[in-house]
Amino acid sequence: MLVVRSALVLLAILGGGAGGRSGDDDGDLDHAVKMRAVVLADAGVTPNPVLDRLVDGDVLDVSVTDGVPDARGTVRQCIRTVDGVGSCANVFPVQFGDRGDARFQYRLVDTGRCGPAASCVLVIDDAAGTRRAVAHTVFGGPAPQAPVVMIRPARPVEEGDEVRVIIGALTPRAVVQVGYCSPGCAAFNRVVADPLGLATTSVLIGADCARCGIAVIGGAYDSLTAVPFAPPPQPGYDASRLTVGLLVGAALLVAAWRIVAAVDWSPPSEAATPDLDAAEL
Known part of the structure; x- marks a missing residue:
């Protein structure tokens, strides 16, 4: 099946991971999921949609936004790991549009390792690994509540x-x-x-x-x-040292005032400077 929209093209393979459920002539879809691609470094800690009660052969109607414009990429089912994802399967190509969006149909495969206690994901990213969209997948039952x-x-x-x-x-x-x-x-x-x-x-x-x-x-x-951090240390003052500093400053001010008051700052008279008057300049 090939789905074409404005600014999107999906390269899918008929009868494989992309397409309707086997035997469904009307192309009914089992689940719709909207996903947003983020910078790869943020993909591990970004809240992602959860698809549960899945069964083998379920067909998803997948919409992705904020991908890399005009990029080629892939869609696949993986197991979530600390470093990202691993043990991926059911891989098919995806073509992003000129606005970084894509929409396509994708048939899921139950690997037997993605029950409610597992950590499995649907991953869509570009070939360069710049941006990634992730959705959690739970087969065979409801997803457990958030921890x-x-x-x-x-x-x-x-x-x-x-x-x-x-x-x-x-x-x-x-x-x-x-x-x-x-x-x-x-x-x-x-x-x-x-x-x-x-x-x-x-x-x-x-x-x-x-x-x-x-x-x-x-x-x-x-x-x-999020972890609450203590505010950075503020400048502190030692009371005893502050008191000593104030007293020393006050004493210096008193000394300066006494010097100013004791010195005669008036200019000398001519009679008091005869040598200066006789000098030839």
Whole structure:
């Protein structure tokens, strides 16, 4: 099937990942998803749409905006990792339009590894890897609720502090990666939720910035929790040293006043300077 709109073209292969569900002559679609491409460095911590209750062969109506204008790219199903994505399959080409948008139909494949406790994604990006759009995919059931992230101690922190991160509302035995992003994410801790859906770990706080925070990656949701930073130190004054400085300053002012008052600042008379009068200039 080939879908053509203003400013978009999809290169799809009939009977493969793009097209209607097998046996559906009317081209009915199972799900519609709108995705927004972002700079690749931000793709890991940007809130993404979640598609759940999927089954093998479901056909998506995919709309992508903010891609690279006129770029060639791909659409694929992958497993979410700390470094990005991996173990991708069901790959097909995509052509972005002159406004960086694309719309196409895409048939999903159930790999057997993308249930409610897994972390699977639909990925669309350009060939140069400049911008990426991501949607989470959950097969065989509803997506679990978004995790609840708590930071202890609950007070402003400074760079280099170690905090305890508590993640609740996880699927029991779910695996998540937790780390500080500033904004790049370097070191992550791998933690497994207990039977009550609770996981805890320690995270070292890095530098402060506008998009910094503690990232929790795993399951159907990626989250970035902002960390309150302590304000920078303000100038302080030692009371005793300030008092001594004021007293010394006052004494100098008194001394200067006495000098001014004791010195005769009037100009000398001619009688008092006979040598100056006799001098030849």
